[in-house]
Amino acid sequence: MNMDAARQAFVEEVAELLQSMEDALFALESSPDDTESLNAVFRAMHTIKGTGGVFGYTPIVNFTHEIESVMEEVRSGREPMTEQLVGILFECRDHTGNLVEAIVANDSDENLDLDPELLKAGQQLVDKLIARNTGGTGGASAAPADAQAAAADNDSNQPKYLPVASDAWIIGLDFGPDAFRNGMDPLSFLRYLASLGTIVDVATIPIWPHNHDDFDPESCYLSFRISFRSDADKKTIADVFNFAEDDCNIRILAPESAQEKYLELLQRLPDDHITRIGEMLVEVGALTPQELSRALNSQEVTTDLDTEEDAATKKRRLGEILVEQGSVKPALMEQAVKTQEAARKRLDENRFIRVDAERLGHLINLVGELVTSSAAIRVMVERAGIEDMNEVVDGVDYLVEEIRDNALQLRMVPIGDSLSRFRRVVRDSSKELGKQIDLVITGGETELDKTLIEKITDPLTHLIRNAIDHAIETPEERQRIGKPTTGTVLCNAFHDSGHIVIEIKDDGAGLDADRIRAKAEAKGLVKSEDVLSHEETLRLIFEPGLSTKDTASNLSGRGVGMDVVRRNIEALRGSVELESERGQGTKVTIILPLTLAIIDGFLVGAGQEQYVIPLSQVSECVEVNPTDTSNRNGEHYVNLRGEVLPFIRLTELFRSYNDENKSSRESLVVVRFGHHKLGLVVDTLLGELQTVIKPLGSLFENLQGVAGATILGTGDIALILDVSELATIGQTHRRASSQYDYASPQ
Amino acid sequence: MAKTIMVVDDSASLRNVVCIALKGAGYDVIEAGDGREALSKLKGQKVHLIVSDVNMPNMDGITMVREVKKLPDYKFTPIMMLTTESQPEKKAEGKAAGAKAWLVKPFQPPVLLDAVSKLVLP
Amino acid sequence: MTTDQPTPSADPLVFDGEMTIYSATANFQRLRERIGKRLPIQIDLSAVTEIDSSGLQLLLYARAEADDNGLDFSLAGLSESVTDVFNLLYLNRTFGISSATQPETSA
Numbered sequence: 001m002n003m004d005a006a007r008q009a010f011v012e013e014v015a016e017l018l019q020s021m022e023d024a025l026f027a028l029e030s031s032p033d034d035t036e037s038l039n040a041v042f043r044a045m046h047t048i049k050g051t052g053g054v055f056g057y058t059p060i061v062n063f064t065h066e067i068e069s070v071m072e073e074v075r076s077g078r079e080p081m082t083e084q085l086v087g088i089l090f091e092c093r094d095h096t097g098n099l100v101e102a103i104v105a106n107d108s109d110e111n112l113d114l115d116p117e118l119l120k121a122g123q124q125l126v127d128k129l130i131a132r133n134t135g136g137t138g139g140a141s142a143a144p145a146d147a148q149a150a151a152a153d154n155d156s157n158q159p160k161y162l163p164v165a166s167d168a169w170i171i172g173l174d175f176g177p178d179a180f181r182n183g184m185d186p187l188s189f190l191r192y193l194a195s196l197g198t199i200v201d202v203a204t205i206p207i208w209p210h211n212h213d214d215f216d217p218e219s220c221y222l223s224f225r226i227s228f229r230s231d232a233d234k235k236t237i238a239d240v241f242n243f244a245e246d247d248c249n250i251r252i253l254a255p256e257s258a259q260e261k262y263l264e265l266l267q268r269l270p271d272d273h274i275t276r277i278g279e280m281l282v283e284v285g286a287l288t289p290q291e292l293s294r295a296l297n298s299q300e301v302t303t304d305l306d307t308e309e310d311a312a313t314k315k316r317r318l319g320e321i322l323v324e325q326g327s328v329k330p331a332l333m334e335q336a337v338k339t340q341e342a343a344r345k346r347l348d349e350n351r352f353i354r355v356d357a358e359r360l361g362h363l364i365n366l367v368g369e370l371v372t373s374s375a376a377i378r379v380m381v382e383r384a385g386i387e388d389m390n391e392v393v394d395g396v397d398y399l400v401e402e403i404r405d406n407a408l409q410l411r412m413v414p415i416g417d418s419l420s421r422f423r424r425v426v427r428d429s430s431k432e433l434g435k436q437i438d439l440v441i442t443g444g445e446t447e448l449d450k451t452l453i454e455k456i457t458d459p460l461t462h463l464i465r466n467a468i469d470h471a472i473e474t475p476e477e478r479q480r481i482g483k484p485t486t487g488t489v490l491c492n493a494f495h496d497s498g499h500i501v502i503e504i505k506d507d508g509a510g511l512d513a514d515r516i517r518a519k520a521e522a523k524g525l526v527k528s529e530d531v532l533s534h535e536e537t538l539r540l541i542f543e544p545g546l547s548t549k550d551t552a553s554n555l556s557g558r559g560v561g562m563d564v565v566r567r568n569i570e571a572l573r574g575s576v577e578l579e580s581e582r583g584q585g586t587k588v589t590i591i592l593p594l595t596l597a598i599i600d601g602f603l604v605g606a607g608q609e610q611y612v613i614p615l616s617q618v619s620e621c622v623e624v625n626p627t628d629t630s631n632r633n634g635e636h637y638v639n640l641r642g643e644v645l646p647f648i649r650l651t652e653l654f655r656s657y658n659d660e661n662k663s664s665r666e667s668l669v670v671v672r673f674g675h676h677k678l679g680l681v682v683d684t685l686l687g688e689l690q691t692v693i694k695p696l697g698s699l700f701e702n703l704q705g706v707a708g709a710t711i712l713g714t715g716d717i718a719l720i721l722d723v724s725e726l727a728t729i730g731q732t733h734r735r736a737s738s739q740y741d742y743a744s745p746q
Numbered sequence: 747m748a749k750t751i752m753v754v755d756d757s758a759s760l761r762n763v764v765c766i767a768l769k770g771a772g773y774d775v776i777e778a779g780d781g782r783e784a785l786s787k788l789k790g791q792k793v794h795l796i797v798s799d800v801n802m803p804n805m806d807g808i809t810m811v812r813e814v815k816k817l818p819d820y821k822f823t824p825i826m827m828l829t830t831e832s833q834p835e836k837k838a839e840g841k842a843a844g845a846k847a848w849l850v851k852p853f854q855p856p857v858l859l860d861a862v863s864k865l866v867l868p
Numbered sequence: 869m870t871t872d873q874p875t876p877s878a879d880p881l882v883f884d885g886e887m888t889i890y891s892a893t894a895n896f897q898r899l900r901e902r903i904g905k906r907l908p909i910q911i912d913l914s915a916v917t918e919i920d921s922s923g924l925q926l927l928l929y930a931r932a933e934a935d936d937n938g939l940d941f942s943l944a945g946l947s948e949s950v951t952d953v954f955n956l957l958y959l960n961r962t963f964g965i966s967s968a969t970q971p972e973t974s975a
Contacts, residue, residue, distance in 0.1 A: 006766060010759035043756070046801050046830065051760040053852015061852050068830070179921075180889045182846045183795075183824025183865070186921045190956060192864045202957045206928045212936065215929060217896035218822075218889060222925055224957075243824075243847040243864060822889040 007104060010051055014100045017044040021093050025086055032081035041089065042071040048096060057103050059114055059122070060096070066126045067092050088128050095122055168200050169237060171226040172251035174207075179220040179247040186222055186244075193240050197230025220247075229255075238288040245290060251327060254286060278318060281328060281336055291327040357450065360411050367400075367407045371690050374400045375713030401690070408449065415493045415502070416444025418453050422464050426489060429468050436475050436486040437468055443493035448500045452592060455572055456502070459565040463504045463588050464489060466562075471508030471586055481583070483507065496591075499574075499616065505587040511580040513537045538578045542566040570724040573599075573614060573707065575673045601691045601710075603718065604669060605684035606649075607656030610718040612691055612710060617723045619670040619677060621685055638668060638679055645670065647679030648726060653705065654719075673724045680726070689713075691720070705729055749866045750774040750791070754784040754798035754810065755828065764797070767855035772868035781805025785813055788820055795866045796825045797858075798845070800836045808836070811843040824865045828853075880944045884915030887923030887950075895923075899930055909934040914945030919953055931963065 024040035031037075045068040052060035067089065073079040099122065102114055171193075175186055193199065203225040209215055230237065234252055241250045278296065281287035295318060319337060322328045328336075374396055381389040419441045430437040472478075472487035479485050490505040513534055520526045520540045532540075544563040566576050574592035593599065593616065601612035628639040629647075636647045647668060650656075669680045691710040707722035751773045753764050761777045768775050776791060778784035780802040788796075796814065800807040807827055814820050826847035827840035837848050849861050881902055883895055902909065909930050916923070927943075934941035943963050946954065954960050 003763075003766065006759060006762040009762055013757060013759045043801055043803070047757045047760070050755070050799070050828070050830070050851040051757040051763070054760050054763040054855065056854060180892075181822055182844065183822055184846060185824070185865070185889075187924065187953060187956070188865050188867065191867050194956065195863075199956065204924075204928065204957050204959060204962070206925065206932070208929070208932060212933065215896075217892035217922060217926055217929075220921065220925065222921060222928075240864060243826075243861075246841065246846060819890065 007055065010055060011100060011104050013051065014048055014097070017048055018093055018097050020044055022090075025089055025093065028081055028086050029083070032083075032086070035075075038071065038075045038081065042068065042075050044093075045071060045096075048100075052100075057100075059119065060099050060103065063092075063099060063122050063126065064096060066129055067096075070129055088125065092125055092129070095125055168255050169226075169228040169230065170251075170253040170255075171224075171228055171237065172249075172253075173224040173226070173241065173244075174249040175220045175222050175244070176247045176249075177216075177219040177221070179244065180218055182247055184244045184247050186220070186224065186248075189241055189244060190224070190226070193226070193228065193237070196232045196236065196240065197228055200227040200229050202226050234285050234288055238290060242290075250290070252288065252291070253327070253329065278322070281322070281332070286332055286336075287322065287327055291322070295321040295327065355410075357411070360407075361451075364407050364411065367404050370400055371404060372711050372713070375689065376715065377713075379713035404690070411450050412447035413450045413453060414445050414447050415453060415500075416441065416446075418457055419444055419460075419491050419493070422461070422491065425461065425464060426468060429465065430472075433468065434474060435468065435472055437472055438486055438488045439464075439491065440488060441491045446493040446495055446500060448592065452500075452572060455568070456574075456590065456592065459568045459590070460502070460504070462562075462565050463590075464491070467504060467506040467508060467586070471506045471510070473509055500592050502590040502592070503587060504590075505585065507585040510582040510584050510586055511538055511541065511578075512582060516540050535578070538580055541578070542576065570673075570722075573722070573724075575724060599691055599720070601689050601720065602669070603686035603689050603712070604650075604667075604680075604682040605686055606682040607651040607654070609650075609654065609656045610686065610712065610716060611650060611682070612689070612718050612720045613669060613671060613680065614720070614723065615688060617671045617673060619672045622668045622670070624666045624668045624681055636679075636681075640668075640670070640679070645677055645679045647681055648729070649681040651681075651683070653726075653729070671723045671726075673727055676727060678723070678727050680721070691718075748772060748774045749794040749868055750776060751795045751797060751862065751866065752776045752778060752784060752788065752791075752793045754778045754781065754796065754802070754807070756780055756799060756802045760799075763855060764858060767859055768862070771859050771863070773862070773866075781807060781810030781813070784810055785817075788814070788817065793820070793823060795862060796820075796823060797828065797849075797862065798825060799828045799851075800830075800840065807845075808839055808843050811840060811845045815844040826861065826865065880910040880912040882912040882915065883923075884912075885917055887913075887916045887919040887926070889920060889922040892922040892926060895926055896929075899926065899933075903933050903937060903939065906937065906939060908940035908942075910940070910942050910944055912944045913950045914947050916947040916950050919949050924953055924957075924959075927963070 021041050021044035024037035024044075027034055027037040028041070045064045049061050049064035049068055052064065070079075070085075074081050074085070098118060099114075102118055106114075173186065173189075175184070179186065190199070190202070205223040205225065206221045207223055208221055215221075228237070234254060237252055238250065241248060244250070278287065278292040282289055282292055319333045323330050323333050374393075378393050378397065381393050422441075423439050426437050426439040467489045472489070473481070473483070475485040478487065488507050490503070492503045492505070494501055517526070517532070517537050517540070520537075520543065521528055523543075525540060525543050526532065541562045542565070544561070569576050569590055569592070572592055574590060577589040577591070578586070579589070580586040593614070599612075600615040602615045602618045604611050604613060622640065624638065630637045630639075636649060638645050638647050649666075666681050666683060667685050669682055669685070671678050671680060689712075691712075705722055705726040707720045707725075709717055709719050712718050751768055753761050753768070753775055754777075755761050755764070756779055758779065761779075765775045765777065776787055776793060778787050781798070782805040784796070784798065785805070798807045798810060802810075805813075811825055811827070814823065814825060824847060825840075825845035826849055827837065827845045828851050829836045829840065829848050830851045840848060847861065847865055849858060881898060885891070887895065899909075911927070911930065913919075913927075931941055933939075941964075943965065946965070954963065954965065
């Protein structure tokens, strides 16, 4: 029979198979679970695919493969046969017929240029099949490509192995007892091997049973050591024996010339992802995947008991096993280990890149603009009422948010490095003062914006120096009062709901509330009749001009006090809290936003303006009932669930009135800073937004209570309120109300 | 002396192409359309290698392998299964039954010849 | 093929036809018998049409048993298929065959 006749037979066979498929499909229409019919459909596609492959009819193979896969699922019960699927299968049946006709009509195996329309139709059918599979239209185009790849996978996907020019391979074959019984004849493999090159020499080594009487002529006792000269690569040689993989222990050792090439390749191996020694050796062709998996298996057997064993030991073990089982020569293994280490090193070096902080800053600014533009788009879309756009805008918003977070992440650095520089400060200054002080740093891995770190270094230094200088007692004093002679300054950092918290805690003398009070009165900061809580009294040390030690040491200096610390931290939109107990120690807690550039804000309207309040400082929003408010010396108070809360009316503060809104009700936004609360009365609550802080520029430097400005999605400008500054205004106002004239309309 | 290979597949045209290839390489070929036919044709013959499909009517390939392994004259004869990539488990199943060689369908004739000649040279 | 009486000059053990896994057990029995009788292991392979690894293994086993039991070992006549295998595996030395010697004339 010649090829033409064979092709004709194929066409006839396909016609028969398609007929039986059609019959089966009709049967499935009425009884979708009929096993026989399911099998018939599967077999028709399976057979056409197999036979088409032998003829080299790739389009037929690719197309029928898809249907076969689907039928495999249905046949095995993993997927139901549906009416819809039967419909598609009918179309597939017809298309298969068309394909075969078209291909055979070309009447030459080489000329497989098919009508693109036909291929397109096939593609659409495959898409349909897959769409049905995944229950949607997405991803339909990916799978046919996979099918193509699978069909081409047979030979094109193999890595390039190095041909060996000269010298001999050493092949070791130890056959298992069942080799003959399984139809594996070592001689056959050796004959085939001889077709790939020259067998230079063979040592045939029978390993007889200890007791010769146990010899079973049907069992195999043969081992071979073969010296083989060939240009074939290691994989090709290993493939000779692949059918014997269950019945034979195969070792293939490359010739010296190949070893040199392997060494060279190993040295040149790109180190992007290959860091495992076995993979590296497979990559250069020095090791076959089978050899590697055998070594890994034996490694598992020997190491599964001690799971805690470190990776380095394991790695060496794998190397040892590979050398031991004769897969790789020791010199090659050494080079592989070296290459691996070098690759690791380079990988480590490559893990970080230095980027100019300014560039990062620029990126973050751009992201900020993006946030604004994205908000603008949302506003436009909402205004235009384009329903379809909402989903897109949501998607963009989500991405922008992700980009923002990631961009900010780029500038995040662990605080540990800047905290550990205090070790030196503590060591040097405690020596100078004759004190024994330990600095304990925890949470050093906590990350925050690099620009923030730079700005809090000074306040932190000051707080730590305070602790060393004023708080921790001398060793003699500590011994006298029964404390450990070595004092401790604890520096702890952690994240807490969008903020970073830094605690500086000492076990020193603590603050003397009475003395603070006395000094504050002397300075006129409080009146003797004022009632202050313990905490409020302690907070007085943040007021300008108050120092707790009568004689300032040369370390802390005179000019810089706690007021500067507080101002610095509040400038970063942070807050400082203070806890102290006499004799027990002091804890200063600094709470900072994670970043300076972008904030989640709460938008409010007051008068004709809109303002942004940092969301993290918003405690609650309530409606204001005018009867609950009182006005004393120009100060406003509101009765909030029985608590008297001072408040500021933003329209008054910024003198922005809108007469139209005057009659409408007002809202109270309760903001907190540290332990304190303040009310801000606004006209309207407009909701949350993400916003970029833009510095106002020197013209507005003196504008109090404002941290910056932002551009809203609508294009309007909104001022970002600085809550702690507003509180200061409120406090100063309360203490010296006559100095301020808010020109209240009331 | 030419070696004989039995080709078992329900596709006559696949058998045709395989036969052309094997005969061209110098083998003698016996064809069978399914497992049952293969078993009956083995009787009184001398076959050095059986190449068989898995999915066939009447008797599938795996069952056939198990049966062949029971025949005194063929229990040691190598068997090569033709599997497909959609049924990787068939290779393992075939191996367990005693067919230690395999070839993934679809294949081109030279690939088949290559695989066959590792087991039996013509 | 074997005589009733153990004579040192017994006829050679003849393996013929297919020396494969299917005949391995039968051939082994005959070899065993001969070793049991302490006859020299002289094997005639001139009529072997086909030999596989199990056949080769049996010959190697015979060689080893002969050594162990102090029996003479020789191959008398090699067919073409046997010669092929010996050449492929460089076994002529093992079986005491000079590669220059023609199989027919070696005793």
